[in-house]
Amino acid sequence: QKEVEQDPGPLSVPEGAIVSLNCTYSNSAFQYFMWYRQYSRKGPELLMYTYSSGNKEDGRFTAQVDKSSKYISLFIRDSQPSDSATYLCAMSSTNFGNEKLTFGTGTRLTIIP
Amino acid sequence: DVKVTQSSRYLVKRTGEKVFLECVQDMDHENMFWYRQDPGLGLRLIYFSYDVKMKEKGDIPEGYSVSREKKERFSLILESASTNQTSMYLCASRGWSKEGDTQYFGPGTRLTVL
Numbered sequence: 001q002k003e004v005e006q007d008p009g010p011l012s013v014p015e016g017a018i019v020s021l022n023c024t025y026s027n028s029a030f031q032y033f034m035w036y037r038q039y040s041r042k043g044p045e046l047l048m049y050t051y052s053s054g055n056k057e058d059g060r061f062t063a064q065v066d067k068s069s070k071y072i073s074l075f076i077r078d079s080q081p082s083d084s085a086t087y088l089c090a091m092s093s094t095n096f097g098n099e100k101l102t103f104g105t106g107t108r109l110t111i112i113p
Numbered sequence: 114d115v116k117v118t119q120s121s122r123y124l125v126k127r128t129g130e131k132v133f134l135e136c137v138q139d140m141d142h143e144n145m146f147w148y149r150q151d152p153g154l155g156l157r158l159i160y161f162s163y164d165v166k167m168k169e170k171g172d173i174p175e176g177y178s179v180s181r182e183k184k185e186r187f188s189l190i191l192e193s194a195s196t197n198q199t200s201m202y203l204c205a206s207r208g209w210s211k212e213g214d215t216q217y218f219g220p221g222t223r224l225t226v227l
Contacts, residue, residue, distance in 0.1 A: 008153070034215050043117075043203050043218035044156075088156070095214040100146070100171065105155035 003027050006089055006104030014112050019076040023089035023104045026070065030091040030102070033065050035074045038086045038106065047087075048074065079111045116140070117219035119204050125225045132191040134222050136204030144207040145187040146216065147171075147179060149200040156203065162187055194226045 006023045013019055021035075031052055036044035048063040050056045050072075056063045062075040072091075076083055089104040120135035138145065146161040148171075158171030160179040168179050176198060180188045187206075191198055201223050205216040 032214075036218075041221070041223070043221045046215055046217065049215055090216075100158055100161060101216055103156045105153065 001026060003102050004089065004091065004104045007107055008105055010108040010110060012110045012112055013079060015079060015081060017079050017111075019074075019079050019083070019109060019111075021074040021076075021087050021089075021107050021109070023072050023091075024070055025072075025091060025102075027091075027093070027102070028067075028070065029093035030070075031067075032092045032095055033063070033072050034090040034101070035061075035063055036088045036090060038088060040085075044088055081111045081113050084110045117204060117206055117217055119202075119219040119222050121222050122220060123223050123225075125227065126191075126194050127227050128195060130191075130194050130226075132194050132224065132226075134189040134191075134202055134204075134224070136187045136189070136206075136219055137185050138187075138206035138217075139185065140206060140208055140217075141184065142206040142208035143184070145181065146205040146207065147177075147187065147189045148203045148205065149173070149198075150203055150221075151200050159189065194224075196226050198224065199226045200224060 004025045033050045035048040037047045038044040050063045053065045053067045060077045064073040086106040086108045088106040090101040117138045144163050147159045148156045157173050162168045162181040178190045203221045204219040207216045
């Protein structure tokens with residue numbers, strides 16, 4: 001069993017819809033959670049960074065962490081065609097720089113105009 | 114903004130060639146990483162370095178080596194390229210910024226080995 005599970009999709013939704021992307025994990029030591037967005041043929045870029053349980057909002061994006069269920073989500077409101085990308089979740093147990101991140105395999109999202 | 118640059122966006126090499134992929138970051142980060150990314154397999158860590166001249170094996174180090182002579186530069190070396198090393202290679206550095214402590218990626222090098 002992988003430490004982090006993420007549905008690879010592909011996921012296609014109409015423009016303006018609310019998108020929900022999810023990851024589950026097995027390591028209860030994870031405390032720091034990230035979402036990256038990766039456009040085709042580009043490197044991943046950091047989208048959201050959260051610590052422990054709770055919600056964090058940034059514009060149209062909301063990251064949610066439920067540590068009791070070992071489940072994290074990324075919500076995209078009023079989705080736009082420019083949101084079409086692969087979204088990767090990542091997590092770690094410490095914020096020490098030499099600890100590697102554990103990544104999900106990514107969900108490919110397409111927003112249909 | 115953190116900037117991580119990689120020496121080439123696209124590279125085509127022949128089997129058996131020695132290949133150098135170079136990565137430079139401008140944020141004075143101590144920690145740097147090399148990944149490869151393949152469809153269905155996600156990001157897999159090859160090597161990382163937490164200081165100059167220090168290196169640690171990641172999950173798939175076989176067939177690769179690395180060099181870190183200066184803090185800002187981290188090189189990935191394929192001693193004798195093989196077709197199964199055809200992949201997207203991503204470099205990252207890790208450190209603090211206004212978003213938090215996390216990894217920042219370069220644009221990637223798409224390597225094809227013929």
